[in-house]
Amino acid sequence: MTPPHVTVVGAGPAGLAAAETALIAGAEVTLLDSAEQPGGQYHRMMPDAYAAARPERLQHGWRAFDRRRRWVLEHPRCTWWPDTTVWALERPAPHEPGPPRVHVLRGPADGADRRRLGLDSDAVVLAVGAHDRVLPFPGWELPGVFTGGAAQALAKGERVVVGDRVVVAGTGPFLLPVAASLLEAGSRVLAVLEANATPTVARGWSQRLWELAAQAGKAGELVEYAAALVRHRVPCRTGRAVIEARGDGRVEEVVTARLRGDWSVVPGSERTIAVDAVCVTHGFSPQLELPVAAGCALRGSSAGEFVDVDDDQRTSCPGVYACGEITGIAGAPAARAEGALAGWLAGGGDPAAPALRHLRRNRDQGRAFAERLARAHPVGAAWPGWLRPETVVCRCEETDYASLCRAVAHAATAAARVVKLETRAGLGPCQARMCGPTVAELSARLRGEPLDRPVEGLPVAGPHHRPIAQPIRLGELADCPSLDPE
Amino acid sequence: MSPRRVRAETDAVGRRERPLLITVDGEAVGGIDGQTIAGVMLAAGRLGWRRGVSGAARGVFCGIGVCFDCLVTVNADRDVRACRRRARDGDVVTLQSRWPGIPGTARESGSEDR
Structure with missing residues (x-):
């Protein structure tokens, strides 16, 4: 019997674990990632050209990761495709069994001469991860305002620090590793600001302590980061946020303010801090376009929408597995466990093992x-209080808050689809990845109703529906794809 | 101060640096092998390099290829995410703009052309 062929999309903690167990189960595996190196954002590696002697200095759990990546990439049944972008998933015809065909482009990012290939397999494991969610605030479009993920990727991945006087702000435990990586690279972190108040954070973290004990690895990692902040005497404040960035052509100062439990600004609590960079993260958005393209059902939760998966x-969608942050923001250990389960079963492993x-x-x-995180670090309902009429909401199209309010107020343009066409919010090159959840939330709130009143005769414009998941050049599209190149 | 690269001599990870040279709108900008175009430009003190619809400067925001703020033209390829493209020695980078006010700059397509 020929072994099943499993395609694993994404080589972060989840995808790499999936590839490993699929190989152990006996499958042929094609592991692909848009980056040159495996590891994803969590284990973002320096390029080979750096020839780093001690990469473990920047990585939590480096040894286990290094062992796993070598074993997987060198395995004779594993085909490793770095620099590979999945631009579409093509569902099989209704009467045909099996998972979707995976359409990829291989070559330098956004290059013009990438090779276009179509990949058919017996099972597809989606492990595409998440990206930072940042709520808009006045001045957030200034150069020098970065997501926490950007600061970390630059520091870990190429040893570039974003500035020398940096404020890290937003909500969630991810603020700690961001600050720690800036400190490690020699930046001065002026403050770490957690927007949620101490009671909210403490309530979320202290409920059902036995769950936390089970995540001892993750908790220990956070303690290490916190210790680094203490060592460098970085002030960490709760109930405080960056509500504005100012500067002439680049960020020069930020305005911070005390927030109430619902994230409304306490008047008079504003302070100005001179900075040369600010890193902001208010949580994570799972990258849902590929699961949606495959036809996977989503589930709603207090933390947003995720891919719905069963116990396995x-x-x-038949033959399609999902693991890692697209099923819930739960961190690397959970992603690895999910990946290992998905890979084993996708690879034909014994379900009774x-x-x-x-x-x-x-x-x-x-x-x-993950549930604990969501409880401890929610986005407060009153955050739009720091928006001003001229605040940019959609970064690509520079749609401001006032335009959005106007479009929503107009009965004729109130539907999500029409608001989009009227204001262009969400129509830019990022395909609403950045502003989508924000525009949806603000519109619903302005209308005073739950989201997505469909326009008669038109389907609801799903926020994750991106049939072309990544930019592809017309020349590449015109190229006939090769199938099953192996 | 601006963004910068950790000095190789004191970097705890013990790495080497092989210099490379790219041009940005005709100006020579030095980087090291393995950096992204965005990394090279940031470490060279450039923070904003693209102009948005209003003419306001943009640079790196998400750093992982999601926001498309950092688009540049690399050699003949337009709309390349600088944070995802490895710099190669001799790359010719041209800055892009969506602001109609700058004559002669490489105009960037809006989403309707995609």
């Missing part, structure tokens, strides 16, 4: 941890 990491019990337990503990 199966999605609603005793090890699965342990993996499922890890996964479930990870999910409990």
